[in-house]
Amino acid sequence: MxxxxxxxxxxxxxxxxxxxxxxxxxxxxxxxxxxxxxxxxxxxxxxxxxxxxxxxxxxxxxxxxxxxxxxxxxxxxxxxxxxxxxxxxxxxxxxxxxxxxxxxxxxxxxxxxxxxxxxxxxxxxxxxxxxxxxxxxxxxxxxxxxxxxQQPTDTYLIKMRFSANARTGNKTLLTSWRSSSDPSVGNFSAGINPLGIPEFFMWYNGHPFWRSGPWDGQNFIGIPGMYTSVYLRGFSLQDEGDGTFTLSSIQDPAYRLAYVLTSNGKFTEQYWDYGKQVWEYNLEVPSTECDIYGKCGPFGSCDAQNSPICACLKGFVAKNPDEWNKGIWTRGCVRKTSLQCDGIQNGTEVGKEDGFKKLEMMKVPTFAQYCPNTYSEQECKDECLKNCSCVAYLYYKDFGCMAWTGNLIDIQKFSEGGKDLNIRLAYTELVSGNKRNMKVIISMSVIVGAIAIFICVFFSWKWMAKHRERKLISEETLSFKTREAQETVFDGNLPENVRQVKLEPLFKLQILETATNNFDISKKLGQGGFGAVYWGKLPDGLEIAVKRLSRTSGQGREEFMNEVAVISKLQHRNLVRLLGCCVEGEEMMLVYEYMPNKSLDAFLFDSLRKGQLDWKRRFNIINGICRGLLYLHRDSRLRIIHRDLKPSNILLDHELNPKISDFGIARISGGNEVNTTRVVGTFGFMSPEYLMEGRFSEKSDVFSFGVLLLEIVSGRKNAHFYSNEHALSLIGFAWKLWNEGDITCLVDPAISDPCFQVEMFRCIHIGLLCVQELAKDRPAVSTITSMLNSEIVDLPPPKKPAFVERQSSVDTEAITQSQKINSINNVTISDLNGR
The missing domain is CATH 2.90.10.10 (Bulb-type lectin domain)
Incomplete structure (x- = not known):
């Protein structure tokens, strides 16, 4: 209104x-x-x-x-x-x-x-x-x-109570008028967002539009005027203990005071001035461009007093410089220098410990997490340093410690008010302003430059002569390693169709360097045990993803050649297409088609983006994965077992269609069960016979698909489960609810819709059939396809799944400590010795 x-x-x-x-x-x-x-x-x-x-x-x-x-x-x-x-x-x-x-x-x-x-x-x-x-x-x-x-329209009155439940997603919302002459439901809504530390949000057609900043026990710290306004200070936010937060006013009911969500997206405070006998307006948000949610993208800071208003935080550069210079800031910024934690996880050389840069008078990012048992700022800082996923912290003496993981969204510089936000940076970024270190850097640069010039002069005359020889050696190396990989991935005699596999085309290193701006960090899409993946664009305009084998990686060479032999000739709409490779000297790279929406887990486990995956899209993704798996097991020339099916290996194209990726540990099978002494894969997705005995077959992929199906329906991770739900994993929780007849609780609240309830329950039933403990009890992928399409109407009751019993207290404590040490688990390959 x-x-x-x-x-x-x-x-x-x-x-x-x-x-x-x-x-x-x-x-x-x-x-x-x-x-x-x-x-x-x-x-x-x-x-x-x-x-x-x-x-x-x-x-x-x-x-x-x-x-x-x-x-x-x-x-x-x-x-x-x-x-x-x-x-x-x-x-x-x-x-x-x-x-x-x-x-x-x-x-x-x-x-x-x-x-x-x-x-x-x-x-x-x-x-x-x-x-x-x-x-x-x-x-x-x-x-x-x-x-x-309990059913307000666009106005909050003093005695109202706003509630929001983090578990069910139920909220009390204000909804704007469509216009000043039409009170029907408009485009804007407002209410409490209970995720992390609660905040007051305004949404535009369901997308975040403005937020208040987290609640510090007395105020919302993202509204500077809240500390001075006699009206704005009169609120209380209570934790009801069951995931529900309730916002209420503690003001004098004698005030004629209302908070109105207007039809043009403003949240205003209106009160009756008894002396002047007029309505006064004390607050109006958003009031500047910087108040709009995520204006400057991840790791970007907005300052309404500057021109341009957006700038990257210290230690960060624009992800897309061309767009940034044109005033398109939504892609935000990326780090210039990787953190020490990243080096430890990737197995690269470890430098000095990370530190923090203090940013004063800031509107802190969204989705803050409260850190209990931190009683001082030093403890708050130490806790953040221990956790590799922690990228920023704030200590507020009247509240305690807040911390942030992942991308920092919606940061703003205030002219007054705000809090001191500490951003995690690599050591080299923190000392860049030190003059003494600058002298050392300049001196070293001169020395290194002189050595580099000498080396260039010494070796330049040899380059032309050795260039042809190196190219010939690279081609011979590729041919030899391809044959070697084919023998490795096939468990049995090498068939004729495998001997005929050739990878085309071979990309030149110079072409890929140009396409990725010499593998600039701003082009980096992700990181795995093999190395990094970069976005690039070929001269003809084709967008590509380049998987570059790290020279310092202890794993990846065998997986690289494995992928060459396995999927070079596979063609299916639900498999990521391999376009070619590059082998020059020590460089080994695979070139894929580019997937703009990245991986399934980027949507499924992101509280902001999961809403984009409604049930129809999720069911389409489930069907697509199943069709791709059916092609690998039955319809392709080579019968292939993937062995690492999980959300991060399901990529999504521009229409959110799924494509199975990462065949680095896949194996070509003759159709029978295979034994191996090297168990590789990801915990939580490996079948019991494979994990414990090293035996794998098509039913191993069926088990992984079942776990994946349960994650898609529930929106929960199998490996990161709530300890208070009395289940070892998502599988155990689903089995418990199945036996109790309360399977509705497993469905992700973001997709809960009575119209599709039968279809959701059927998918949960199929998922439980896929994760049964004995491989012989699990259905084949062709049968799963018929079940999903209701060609098989009556489904058999599932038997007890694997991994449903909680471990002993000693084991549980060990797992908990392991999870605390390794807070980020996005490495795609685990290497174990089978028993």
Missing amino acids: GLGSCEVAVALLLFLSCSSSVYGDAGDNITTSQPIKDPEAIVSAGNKFKLGFFSPVNSTYRYVGIWYSNISVATPVLWVANRNNPINDSSGMMTISEDGNLVVLNGQGEVLWSSNVTNGFNQSTAQLTDDGNLVLKAGPNGNLVWQSF
Whole structure:
């Protein structure tokens, strides 16, 4: 409801005032025998609020609403009953229906709005209280069965309570008017976001538009004026203990105060000035471009006082410099120098310990996590340094320690207020301003430069002669290693069709260096045990992803040649296409088609992005993975077992269609079960016979698919499970709910929809069939396809899955400690000795 909606015509109020003298106000109650008819009204006992019929400015439609009583000037409408179903004339009526509900009827007796209470009751009475709350009471004891405060429109009043549950996703929301003359549901909504430390959010068509910053126990720290406004300080946010947070006002009810979400996306504070006898406006957010959510993208900071308003944080550079220079900042920034933790995880050389850069007077990023058991700033800093995924922290003496992981979104520089945010940087970035270190760097640069010039002079005359020889050796090396890889990946005799595998084309190193801007860090898409993956664009405009084998990696060479032999000739819409490779000297690279939406886990386990995967998209992804797996097991020339099927290895194209990737540990099978002494894969997705005995077959991939299917339906990770849910893993939790007949609790709240409930439950049933402990009990992929498409209607009951029993306390403690040390587990290959 914009400010224009507050200018409801004075004539309307005069009309209602005159009407009450003719028709008489019906006290503060509505009953079956005492309805209100247009233009009648009821007034609260203390004459503070009035409920009746009104028409918005520039409209002839009639609505039932609540507004302040006994104010001489135009007053905003605070609540609307039939906001989506207006009355065309003045024949409307609000009354109690036969089933006890409060309803709004038109002249033909049609129900345009109802309180819609489903529990049976009688002897109902509706009352307008002095808080502005319309309540419905039933029975001889007057039990409260419904209230307008639980279904607000665009206005928050002092006695309202906003609630949000982090587990169920249920929220109390304000929803804006569509325009100042149309009170139907508009584009903006607002309420509490309970994820991490709770914040007050405004959404535009479901997407974040503005946020208040986290709650510090007294205020939302992203609203500087909240510390000085007598009105804004009057809030309380309570943790109800079951994942529910409730925001309520602790202000004096004598204030005539309202917070309004306008139709043009402004959240305003409006209060009645008794002295001036006018409505005043104390707050309006967002007030600048920098208040818009994520204006400068990840690791970008917005300052409304600067031009341009967006800048990368210290130690970061624009991810796409061309877009950034044009004022397109949404892709944000990336690190210039990797952190020490990244070096430890990737097996590269480890430098000095990371440190922190303090940024003063900042609006801190979204989705802060509270760090318990940290009683000082030093402890807060130390806890963040211990956790490799921690990229920033804040210590606030009246609250404690906040920490952030992943991308830092929606950072803003304030001219006043704000907090001191500490950003994690590599040691070299922190000392870059030190003059003494600069002298050392300059001296070393001169020495290294002189040596480099000498080496260039010494070897330049040899380059032309050796260039042809090196190319010939590289081609021979590729041919030899391809044959070697074919013998390694095939467990049995080498078939003729494998001997004929050739990889084309061979890309020149110079072409790939040009395409990736010499493998610039801003082009980096990800990191694995093999090395890094970079985005690039070929001269013809084709976008590619280049997997570059790290020279310092202890793994990857065998996987590189394995992938060459396995998928060079595989063609399927649900498999990532290998375009070619590059082998020059020590450089070994694979070139793939580029997937713009990255991997499935980037959506599935991201609280902001998972909403983009509705059930239809998730079911399409499940079917696509199953079709790709069917091709590998049955329809391709070579029968292939993937051995590492998981969300991070499912890539999504621009239309969110799935493509199976990463065949570095895949094996070509003759169709029978195979034994191996080298168990590779990812914990949580390996079948029991493979993990414990080194035996793998097509049913091993079926087990991984079952885990993946349960993760897609539930939106939860199998390996990172809540310890208070009495299950070792997602599999165990699903099995527990299945036996209890409460499988609804497993479905991700982001996709919960009764229309698709049967299809979701069927997928959970199929997932449990796939993770059964014995391989012989699991269905083949061709059977799974028929089950998904309901070609097989009656599914057999699942038997007990693997890994459902919780380990002993000693084992559990060991697992917990392991997870704490290795806080990021995105390495794709585990290497174990089979027993």
